Amino acid sequence: MTLTVDIQRQLGHFCLKAAFDAPEGVTVLFGRSGSGKTSIIRSIAGLLNPDRGRIHLGDRVLFDSDARTNVPVHKRRLGYVFQDSRLFPHLSVRDNLCYASRVSGRGSRRPEEVAGLLGIEHLLARRTHGLSGGEAQRIAIGRALLAEPDMLLMDEPLASLDGPRKAEILPYLETLRGETGVSILYVTHNMAEVARLATHIVLIEDGTVVQSGPPERVLTDPDMVRVVGIRDAGAVLSARVVAQPDDGVSELAVSGGRLFLPAVDAPVGSELRVRILAQDVILSRTRPEGLSALNILPVRVLAVRRGEGPGVIVQMQAGDDLLLARITRRSADAMGVAEGATCFAVMKSVAVSQTDIAVGLQTGI
Numbered sequence: 001m002t003l004t005v006d007i008q009r010q011l012g013h014f015c016l017k018a019a020f021d022a023p024e025g026v027t028v029l030f031g032r033s034g035s036g037k038t039s040i041i042r043s044i045a046g047l048l049n050p051d052r053g054r055i056h057l058g059d060r061v062l063f064d065s066d067a068r069t070n071v072p073v074h075k076r077r078l079g080y081v082f083q084d085s086r087l088f089p090h091l092s093v094r095d096n097l098c099y100a101s102r103v104s105g106r107g108s109r110r111p112e113e114v115a116g117l118l119g120i121e122h123l124l125a126r127r128t129h130g131l132s133g134g135e136a137q138r139i140a141i142g143r144a145l146l147a148e149p150d151m152l153l154m155d156e157p158l159a160s161l162d163g164p165r166k167a168e169i170l171p172y173l174e175t176l177r178g179e180t181g182v183s184i185l186y187v188t189h190n191m192a193e194v195a196r197l198a199t200h201i202v203l204i205e206d207g208t209v210v211q212s213g214p215p216e217r218v219l220t221d222p223d224m225v226r227v228v229g230i231r232d233a234g235a236v237l238s239a240r241v242v243a244q245p246d247d248g249v250s251e252l253a254v255s256g257g258r259l260f261l262p263a264v265d266a267p268v269g270s271e272l273r274v275r276i277l278a279q280d281v282i283l284s285r286t287r288p289e290g291l292s293a294l295n296i297l298p299v300r301v302l303a304v305r306r307g308e309g310p311g312v313i314v315q316m317q318a319g320d321d322l323l324l325a326r327i328t329r330r331s332a333d334a335m336g337v338a339e340g341a342t343c344f345a346v347m348k349s350v351a352v353s354q355t356d357i358a359v360g361l362q363t364g365i
């Protein structure tokens with residue numbers, strides 16, 4: 001079910017003027033702090049009224065200023081997961097889970113089924129006191145899911161969790177995407193989450209949409225590096241595990257060749273998505289030899305973007321995939337790295353951490 005948004009709202013000096021589609025899958029709204037993500041998601045939820053515009057979910061109109069339609073929050077059939085879990089301390093985990101479906105009168109799923117999906121079956125009889133942040137957040141997600149919403153709105157659901165708790169919960173979100181089929185609109189300014197979860201990205205800057213589309217394309221657009229941030233700029237590649245030898249270095253097939261990454265926790269044949277940061281890629285005009293780096297992909301330069309500083313962003317084609325490299329302007333000039341040049345992209349295996357690898361995605365390889 002596609003969500004279509006075209007809204008305007010003045011908030012003090014801030015002007016929100018956003019239009020985008022969120023197709024089936026996980027659409028991530030990404031933008032810097034203060035870019036307007038929460039205001040957009042609150043408008044969709046019905047918690048903030050746009051001055052004008054339209055919001056449609058499938059063939060249902062949720063808001064239309066011309067037609068004076070404004071469906072109340074509880075009738076929008078949306079699930080909402082906030083930064084904090086907002087569980088009821090006087091209820092058991094099971095009663096917390098069932099709360100939203102009981103109030104909405106919707107939902108035919110059993111709590112055990114959803115609890116199984118989120119790895120919280122063993123907590124059902126417990127009170128919420130003493131739960132870890134990650135457990136509490138999984139319960140909040142389960143509660144929203146049990147009401148069988150047409151779409152889940154998740155506003156930085158991992159922002160209040162520390163690194164290990166984030167790492168614990170991300171695989172469950174991946175399962176959710178794959179197994180429930182529920183569409184998700186996910187707000188974050190964490191690029192690792194975007195790279196792992198997004199099937200569609202909407203980039204927001206100063207209250208407007210500056211780019212949207214599949215992550216493979218949007219994240220490798222050199223003009224979007226300013227929105228994504230130079231440290232987070234990078235590519236997302238579809239890959240398949242082809243060998244798991246004893247030395248702990250997994251071999252992955254990507255469209256442009258082979259990648260060798262440390263101990264990828266997935267069996268041979270698994271479809272993965274791998275994030276490769278622009279700052280971890282170096283370029284060579286000739287195939288390097290006698291180098292410790294294991295990953296060398298032949299590439300063709302598509303674009304070179306110069307910024308204010310000493311660095312340039314190089315966009316490259318590697319097989320069917322796009323890659324980004326961040327190198328100095330001095331190197332680019334000395335090497336003759338320009339549009340059309342053929343090069344080799346070199347990446348250290350250990351530059352890709354486990355949090356940069358998403359499991360269970362359908363890819364075309």
Ligand SMILES: Nc1ncnc2c1ncn2[C@@H]1O[C@H](COP(=O)(O)OP(=O)(O)OP(=O)(O)O)[C@@H](O)[C@H]1O
Nearest residue numbers: 011012013014031032033034035036037038039040
């Ligand atoms: N009620 C309001 N009155 C005035 N300004 C507001 C109001 N609500 C939001 N704003 C302003 O609108 C801008 C966008 O805020 P919003 O919370 O939507 O951004 P965000 O991208 O979600 O930020 P963050 O990632 O920090 O949560 C901010 O500059 C904020 O100060």
